[in-house]
Amino acid sequence: MAYVSTLRCRSCSREYPAEPVNVCEFCFGPLEVVYDYGAIAKVISRERIAAGPLSMWRYQDLLPVDGSEAVDINAGFTPLIKCHNLGEALGLRNLYVKNDAVNPSYSFKDRVVSVAATKAVEFGFDTLACASTGNLACSVAAHAARAGLKARVFIPADLEHGKVVGAAIYNPTLIAVEGSYDEVNRLCSEISDNYRWAFVNINIRPYYAEGSKTLAYEVAEQLGWRAPDHAVVPLASGSMFTKIWKGFQEFSDLGLIGSVPTKMHATQAAGCAPIVEAHREGTLHIRPIRPDTIAKSLAIGNPADGLFALQTVKESGGSATAVPEEEIVEGIKLLAETEGIFTETAGGVVVSGLKHLVKQNRIEPDELTVVYITGNGLKTQEAVEEVVNPLFIKPNLESFEEAMSKRTDISR
Numbered sequence: 001m002a003y004v005s006t007l008r009c010r011s012c013s014r015e016y017p018a019e020p021v022n023v024c025e026f027c028f029g030p031l032e033v034v035y036d037y038g039a040i041a042k043v044i045s046r047e048r049i050a051a052g053p054l055s056m057w058r059y060q061d062l063l064p065v066d067g068s069e070a071v072d073i074n075a076g077f078t079p080l081i082k083c084h085n086l087g088e089a090l091g092l093r094n095l096y097v098k099n100d101a102v103n104p105s106y107s108f109k110d111r112v113v114s115v116a117a118t119k120a121v122e123f124g125f126d127t128l129a130c131a132s133t134g135n136l137a138c139s140v141a142a143h144a145a146r147a148g149l150k151a152r153v154f155i156p157a158d159l160e161h162g163k164v165v166g167a168a169i170y171n172p173t174l175i176a177v178e179g180s181y182d183e184v185n186r187l188c189s190e191i192s193d194n195y196r197w198a199f200v201n202i203n204i205r206p207y208y209a210e211g212s213k214t215l216a217y218e219v220a221e222q223l224g225w226r227a228p229d230h231a232v233v234p235l236a237s238g239s240m241f242t243k244i245w246k247g248f249q250e251f252s253d254l255g256l257i258g259s260v261p262t263k264m265h266a267t268q269a270a271g272c273a274p275i276v277e278a279h280r281e282g283t284l285h286i287r288p289i290r291p292d293t294i295a296k297s298l299a300i301g302n303p304a305d306g307l308f309a310l311q312t313v314k315e316s317g318g319s320a321t322a323v324p325e326e327e328i329v330e331g332i333k334l335l336a337e338t339e340g341i342f343t344e345t346a347g348g349v350v351v352s353g354l355k356h357l358v359k360q361n362r363i364e365p366d367e368l369t370v371v372y373i374t375g376n377g378l379k380t381q382e383a384v385e386e387v388v389n390p391l392f393i394k395p396n397l398e399s400f401e402e403a404m405s406k407r408t409d410i411s412r
Ligand SMILES: *Cc1c(COP(=O)(O)O)cnc(C)c1O
Pocket: 107, 108, 109, 133, 135, 136, 234, 235, 236, 237, 238, 239, 240, 241, 297, 298, 344, 346, 374, 375, 376
């Protein structure tokens, strides 16, 4: 059974029954799931979690749905990898990558959509929908296929090919909108007022967002039941960032880990950094911008959870970094060449962001640092096409040796 008690407005604290609503009627603040932690504390334990399924559903006591009925394509339980090579390149001795690029639809979005799709079925919806910057489209289409739901998936028309194909293959109704993500999102809010569809990141958003907490639970369990000193995270709406923080807090409050030393470091691409800008200006007021970045998965100019992300930075003693556009591909290459992990542009942002954090002495060499890699590089091939150089040869030894002798780059 699920331990949800109500929804609560994050701005004015008014409570609402746990229904498919996401906005407070009084102040228009976002609603968040409230749990009966007393009841959870009576059942949860390290042993109970460890005996659970090898997926995000091992943490179902802390999710707002009944996991036995989950719409599940096996999201989560992804590797946490100790990275000696990348650590050496950056001057860190205790560095880990949480590799969420290997989820079933190749991004962390499977965690949030698995919860949202399960909730949609529970509420009796027959249609799963979303406004997406790309990865969400793939995940919603995949989960709808698994659940036998109809799918209405809205994307900006200029997305990377890998994300269009990665969503279209599940045969959703895929709607490519001539406009930015923020325009797609506005359109979808209007549509959701007129159609009874489960928009995972609109009317189902309070439940959807909870799925990201499993990124904290898993890391804590994989580290031997502790929270890291630093978490470095890419932000679009800012939701995942705030929920990773919430996940560590919950584990600590329930006595599953000790106190939480984690400093939460927010990273965005320079071409779309409204949260970082607000942090730099020392304000909690986010000024919406028009994105111009190759990190399309992070291209939200008007981030719904920006305020809460800023509060998380502050509460945790973390930081916020904008990564210059030309360093995004460098970050992708660095992770690939040192650790054999191919991430998308959002991963390039966090890896290069980490480099800046080390340079600014925000992270000490021995501190336990976790970098969240949230999406897969095969979906953003356009970004790296110019930096990959195969040797084209004739099928004979001479041609091979000639090509090798002319090799000027520094490939291994
Ligand atoms: C959506 C997405 C994010 C950010 O998610 P938010 O919760 O909106 O901040 C990060 N990385 C990747 C790869 C994504 O697709």
